[in-house]
Amino acid sequence: MSIAHDSKAAAETVQEAPRKDSQKVIYAAIVANLGIACAKFIVAAITGSAAMVAEGIHSAVDTGNEFLLLLGERRAARPADRKHPFGYGKSVYFWALIVALSVFSLGGGLSIYHGVEALQNPPPLEDPTWNYVVLAVAALFEGYSWNVSRKALNAVRQPGTSLWQAVRASKDASVFTVFIEDSAALLGLAIAAAGIAIGHAFDNPYLDPAASILIGLLLVGAAFMLARETGGLLVGEGIGREQLASLHALFAREPALDSAASLRTMQMGPEEVLLAASVQFRRGMRIDEVEQAIARLEAAIAAEHPVIKHVYFEASALRAAMH
Template sequence: MTVIIAFLANFLVAVAKTIAAAVTGSASMIAEAAHSWADCGNEIFLLIADRQSKRSKDVRHPFGYGRSAFLWSLVAAFGLFTAGSIVSVTNGISQLSNPEPVESPLVAYIVLAIAFVLEGISFLQAWRTSRRLAKERRSSTWDYVLGTSDTTLRAVFFEDSAALIGLVIAGGSIGMHQLTGNAVWDAAGSILVGVLLGIVALVLIKRNFEFLVGTSVSPTVRDAVGRALLEAPAVNRVTYLHIEYVGPNKLFLVAEIDLTGDQTEHDVARRLRDVEREIATHERIEAVVLSLSVDDEPSLEFGPAPAL
């Protein structure tokens, strides 16, 4: 729903900005139009990512298709960099060498104001979702968005944030052009919008690349998984724990545990399988592999953590 709202808002904004750019000839408006069309394309990729990642696992993909979300989100981030950032910077540099006056600036202001409202609605949806999930995990909204494996939510949050800042930059640049009569301000606005998009794109590229090649979970997630293991009635202690993301909010868990009691090998194997099946029922666990601890291995300690 978050992506659909963002796509509809960006599509309407992109059309309005394109018309305004044609009417005004403003470099900043051209940059903003490129920004919105890039966002529209990105959100299509994000919808593909969301759909592909939810495919059921099969024999050839025992961990499911979750990592495809990181791949498609990486493609979307590259799209934002090329179709948004590079186009905006190039356009601004071109305008610097051949500055032109902005015609009918009122049209630009009206479109920017409407765009700010629509982008604000989309951002508010992403912000509310992020804040709610951050509270559940006892984290700040910013830390949650930056660290979450939910690539779709992070992309919409960052792109909408950049959109709102970009609108302010474009409006300010056109305003300074009017006040000073110097078209350089408008060209500088286009370059600044491009730089902003480049920074956001590089952040998204970096995070998606890290999840795609494998990144460690946060200490909070590790503590939550460890505490959940120890709370199982059959588990006495945990001596090894490996957790990795295999998709948005999907984990692959490998652990060595010591079972309670002192039973025969056959009974121990059955109890170990039962614990695996119990853990695998959790919505965030895609796959789990448990083995028995060796007596002389030290126990792992886990701090208090919110529910997984």
């Protein structure tokens, strides 16, 4: 598409420093998961619980994943250059997708494998006291990390929408990735506790490995959810319907326009959107009148939709206006 005018916002190529809210969520998750992973593996070695091994794997994988998200945040903060004229904002989405693959292969795959192996030769039941202690402490840490990500989502959640709808609408992959991971972790803790408790109640050593398999399946489901959300953003997802409708209303208010045939957007990063506008200016306008109209539109867009950093207008619309 030929471009006749680029918004002034597009000229601002220097990226802001890594976003504090997203990094706070990531650091909280790193601290929680690292401590929990160590405790789970120690207790798993003492008690021989397959479910605890699965939980240890889960927390260890989550810890590594948070470092990948942190890497994505830092790469996304790099300024635009010749090879990447729109900056590195999508690095966050790329590394979040790698996290999804990690959750699927390492978290889910290893947990299922270990559970199946333990089913073939289940370890004898041991005193589960330390298992429960570690699971309870893990629930506190995971709950803290989950609450940090929940607050970050609530800060951008639209009134009347659920937390799950906020996850679907969020463009901040770091935040919703940690939220989904922590939600899966809390459910996994419940499954592990149930498997250990029921196994001891019925003196059945097979229920603990079965819990490990269930935890693995849970992680596979979380991985697919993450892949769907981050994949859409990585391949060029646009802004939400309500935002797009508001954008159309903004263009409709401009008296110099006859119509706005197409407004196409692309998410370039958590807080950066590109807009390509196919509009029809009134015929017979002078070039200075067109420039004034564009300046008004840019100012209105910056005021109502500050995440739109780049605005382009099709050249054909401008040529038609000046004939």
